[in-house]
Amino acid sequence: MRSADYVIKRVLFAVVTVFVAVTLNFVLFRAVPGDAVSALRCRACTQQFKEAERRELGLDKPLVAQYWLYVEGLLHGNMGSSLRTEQPVLGELWVPIANTMPMVILGTLFSIVIGILVGVTSAWRRDTLLDKTGLYTALGFYSMPTQWLGLLMVFFVAGAIHLPTSGIRDPTLGLLTHASTWAVIVDRLRHMALPSITLGLSLYGEYALITRSAMLETLGEDYVLTARAKGLRNLPIVWAHGFRNALLPIITLVALSLGTIIAGAITVEYVFSYPGIGLATVEAIDQRDWPVLQAIFLLLTLSVIVFNLVADLLYVKLDPRVVDQ
Amino acid sequence: MNGSGPLLEVQGLHVWFDLAGGRELHAVQGIDFDLGPGERMGLVGESGCGKTTAILAIMGLLPPSASAAGHVLLNGMDMYEAGEDSVRPHRWRDIAMVFQGAMNAFNPVRRIVDQIVEPMELHEIAEGRAARVRAGDLLELVGISARQASRYPHEFSGGMRQRAAIAMALACGPKVLLADEPTTALDVMIQAQVLELLTGLTRELGLSLILVTHDLPIVAQTCDRAAVMYAGKIVESGPTEDLFHTPRHPYTRLLFSATPDLYGRGEVISIPGTPPRLDREVLGCAFAPRCDMAFEPCPSVVPRTLPVAPGHGARCHLNDPAMRSAS
Numbered sequence: 001m002r003s004a005d006y007v008i009k010r011v012l013f014a015v016v017t018v019f020v021a022v023t024l025n026f027v028l029f030r031a032v033p034g035d036a037v038s039a040l041r042c043r044a045c046t047q048q049f050k051e052a053e054r055r056e057l058g059l060d061k062p063l064v065a066q067y068w069l070y071v072e073g074l075l076h077g078n079m080g081s082s083l084r085t086e087q088p089v090l091g092e093l094w095v096p097i098a099n100t101m102p103m104v105i106l107g108t109l110f111s112i113v114i115g116i117l118v119g120v121t122s123a124w125r126r127d128t129l130l131d132k133t134g135l136y137t138a139l140g141f142y143s144m145p146t147q148w149l150g151l152l153m154v155f156f157v158a159g160a161i162h163l164p165t166s167g168i169r170d171p172t173l174g175l176l177t178h179a180s181t182w183a184v185i186v187d188r189l190r191h192m193a194l195p196s197i198t199l200g201l202s203l204y205g206e207y208a209l210i211t212r213s214a215m216l217e218t219l220g221e222d223y224v225l226t227a228r229a230k231g232l233r234n235l236p237i238v239w240a241h242g243f244r245n246a247l248l249p250i251i252t253l254v255a256l257s258l259g260t261i262i263a264g265a266i267t268v269e270y271v272f273s274y275p276g277i278g279l280a281t282v283e284a285i286d287q288r289d290w291p292v293l294q295a296i297f298l299l300l301t302l303s304v305i306v307f308n309l310v311a312d313l314l315y316v317k318l319d320p321r322v323v324d325q
Numbered sequence: 326m327n328g329s330g331p332l333l334e335v336q337g338l339h340v341w342f343d344l345a346g347g348r349e350l351h352a353v354q355g356i357d358f359d360l361g362p363g364e365r366m367g368l369v370g371e372s373g374c375g376k377t378t379a380i381l382a383i384m385g386l387l388p389p390s391a392s393a394a395g396h397v398l399l400n401g402m403d404m405y406e407a408g409e410d411s412v413r414p415h416r417w418r419d420i421a422m423v424f425q426g427a428m429n430a431f432n433p434v435r436r437i438v439d440q441i442v443e444p445m446e447l448h449e450i451a452e453g454r455a456a457r458v459r460a461g462d463l464l465e466l467v468g469i470s471a472r473q474a475s476r477y478p479h480e481f482s483g484g485m486r487q488r489a490a491i492a493m494a495l496a497c498g499p500k501v502l503l504a505d506e507p508t509t510a511l512d513v514m515i516q517a518q519v520l521e522l523l524t525g526l527t528r529e530l531g532l533s534l535i536l537v538t539h540d541l542p543i544v545a546q547t548c549d550r551a552a553v554m555y556a557g558k559i560v561e562s563g564p565t566e567d568l569f570h571t572p573r574h575p576y577t578r579l580l581f582s583a584t585p586d587l588y589g590r591g592e593v594i595s596i597p598g599t600p601p602r603l604d605r606e607v608l609g610c611a612f613a614p615r616c617d618m619a620f621e622p623c624p625s626v627v628p629r630t631l632p633v634a635p636g637h638g639a640r641c642h643l644n645d646p647a648m649r650s651a652s
Contacts, residue, residue, distance in 0.1 A: 126389075222429035226493075228386055229424075230444040231416030241432055319434055320477040 003316050003323045014309040021301040026070050029294050030063060079298070080291035089295040093280060097299075099168055100269070100276030103192045104261050107199030107268075112254060115204040116243075119211025123219060124238050134208065142205025150198045150271035157194070164191050166273040195272045199265060203257060210253050214246035221245070248319055255311030259304030330401065331359035332533050333383070333420070333501050338395035340375070340382045350604045352378045354557035355395070360501065365527050365534040367544030367565065369580070370554035373600060376537045377425055379554070380503050383535075384422055385412060399501070417444040421499035425506045425537075428486045430493070431478035437464075438474035441493045450497045463492040467522060484515040491519065498530065505537040520547050541584045545569055550636075553577050556600050556611035559630075563637030573639035575616045610642070622648050 037053045054060045057080075058069050073079065079089040115138075122134040141149070158165045168191050173179050179187075218224065219242045227237045269278035277296065284292040315322040340353035353375045360366055368376045382393045385404055397404045399420055404412050424430045431440055441460035445451045451459050461471030467488040469481075478486055487510060494502055504523065508516040524547055526532050536548055544551050545565055552562035553576065561574040572578040582594045598615040601607050610616070613623035622642050630640045642648040 222424050222426065223432040225386055226422075226424065226430045227432075229384055229416055229422050231413045231418070231447060232443075233413070244434060245432065321433060321479050324479065 006316060006323045007313060010309060010312040014305050017305050018302065021305065022071065022074065022298065023067075025294060025298050025301065026067055028297070029290055030066075074298075079295040082292050083289045084287050084292075089291050092292060093277065093295060093299070096275060096277045096280040099274065100265055100278065102188075103196050103274065103276060104199065104265055106192060107196035108203065108254075108258060108261060110196060110200030111203035111207055114200065115207025116211050116250070118204070118208040120215055120238060120243055120246075122208070122212045123215030123242075124234075126216065135212065138205040138208035138212075140205070141201050142209065144202065145267075146198065146202040147267040147271050149202055150195075150268055153194050153198050154271065163193050165194060167191060168275050191274070195265075195268045195274050198271070199261070199268050202268075203261070206257070207250070207253065211246065211250055214249045215242055218242045218245040248315070251311050251314055251318065255307045255314075256304075259300075259307040331361050332364075332400060333360040333535075334396070334398040335359075335379075335383060336396040336398070338379060338382055338393065338397065340378050340387065340391055340393045343390045343392075344604055348604055351606075352391075352557055352603055353382060353393075354603075356552075356554070356557075356559045358552055358559065358562065360533050360535065362500070362533055363527055363531045364550065365524065365536065365548040367548035367551035368535055368537045368554060369539065369541060369544055369551055371539055371580075371600065374554045375557040375603075376554050377505055380422070380505050380535065380537055384416075384420065384503060385409070414448065417494075417499065418448045418450070418497040419499055420501040420503065421494040421497065423487075423490050423494045423502065423504040423507045426510065428478075428483050428490075428510060430490045431486060433478050436475050436477055437481070437489055441474075441489075441496050444493075444496050448497050460492070460496070463495055464489065466495070467492045468518060484511050487511055488515075488519060488522075491522065495526070499532065501533045501535070502526075503535045503537070506539075507536070508538075508543065509540075516543075523547065541581060553580065556607060557603055558611065558640065560612065560641070561637075561639040563634065563639075567634055567637045571634075573633045573637070573644055574612075574641045575618045575643070576612050577639075579615075579617070610640075618643060620649075622651070 037050045037057070037059065051060075058066055061069070077090065081088055082092050085092060118134040118138055122131040122138075125131050154165045157163070164170070168188065169184075170187050170191075173183065173187050215238075219238075224237060224241050227241045232241075265276060266278035266281055268274070269276045270282055273279070277299075280292070281296050283289070284296065336357050338353055338356050339351070342350040342352055344350055356379055358366070368379070370376050378387070378391070381387050382391075383397050383404075385397075387393055393405070395405070399415060402411075402415070404415075431437065438457055438460045441463060442451075442456040445456045445459065450456070457474070461474050464474055465471050469485055469488060469492070473481075473485075478489075481489060487507065491504075491507065494504075502523075507523070508519050511519060520543060523534060523536070527534050534548075536544065538544060548565050550563065551565050551568050552559045553568070553574065554560065555576050561568065561572065561577045568577060569581065572581065576596075579594070579596045582591075583596055585593045596615055601611050601614070609622070609624040609626055610619070610628050613619045616623065620642070626642065626648075628640045628642050628645070630638045631644045632638050633644050
């Protein structure tokens, strides 16, 4: 039952955090000088028109009333309408999110797998050439600005292996003949490849470094020595005993970074003109489209909270000590 | 199994640790001993004398920064020459270990029973349900209820974990058990229980035991033989009785007088000075600077081990008539 207590506690904590995040998100957009309407620039925007707009958006009401309106809207899944297209924000963001997700997931999987393999190998072969190569390569990619890495990919890699450098689909695909589902999928994957790899490379360094240091710690533990004394082979010692315990800090890091990856994809999507949530953010900022921006901010915050909750719940499965604390 | 001869033979065992700057620390400087079936030997010395290193070297578990030389023969098989692949099947099955600070010998995320079963299944001693029953029996043997077997290490107290570590060491019915300070973290009552248990097991199962400790009364209580280590060398070894009543090396004698008596009789005398650093060569007898009986040859001539009684040897010039008459 103690694990049930723990789960309830974590979920409640997440709910409270969501509430705080929603409130801060509201305050943030009210704290910036000027409001949505004052940013409007057009000949027809007379004072009267602006007043009318304010009334329509509820900006003339007291802040508390505006806050309740905002919360009520959220509860109904209503995040307002885009100022640019006047369409509901959620519908506007649906496509960019659907575009970003597979790209980000692919890149993250790539970085997790490579990062963990490099980190574990480095720790196991500590102080060898292999370790140093892995360590410095990881440090190198970790310190590279993502957009710069993206540009390197565009200049030096894309041409060499014939991968598209921008957009999400080949504009000519399906124009003359009907494209098969398979052809569409391949086209999508080809467009996803470079942004995903760029994202993966920029993330893997951090995973490799954390995995290496976590592994160095667990491999020095007495239970690893016991496992060797028991006559276990290297592979089960490293994975079943060493990595199994190193998994805890790694999960924390992965959860934290998964939450921020969507935001982190901004630079990658910008470099590759990939029509995802990152590019949508940049456009919304350019256009002062604050309902969209507000919704994006909320989504980013929510994803951080959700992934942290997932990590907390995974701990219950992974570490029996967590529940007893 | 060859019935005759010692179970474990250690010959000229040396261990060096690489230090920063290309220097080396000579932690174990050539130790020799035999261990017969059912024998209980104590390895005694103060912290840093190389006893734990020697034990790890025997198990072949030294860290990569260490290198070892010499011979460790288990049942006649030279473990250093045989190579890891040939040694691995004998690990835990023939030679098992209770680690210093055995409380951390358990993987915190796995159940106690699974960790005791692990070597059984690995070495095909028992499998599945039978292995779990055996693990429960072993826990009962060390005074832990079998019902607690599926707990996690953190749910056990320190003493329970220590005893569970002994149960784990016995999982495959080893012939040799190396116990490194198995009772240091325990209170006196549990300490007595654990020692009694170890003694009982050597009698019942014919287990040979090497007990590493800095605690002399424990050796007196448990072991048939003892070896006293100082600065990486065995300075005196022999039957426990002889060692206690007629020590032939000043270090052994001083070590005993530095041990408090349970009834508060006699004075506790500490040995002045500190052991020599082992990252440089020690001239003469390593104990000479702290010795109350050092004489002319001690600081310059390295003493050899001389037999002083049947099965009793000491590495001290005082036992060498030639040296005594020369000075």
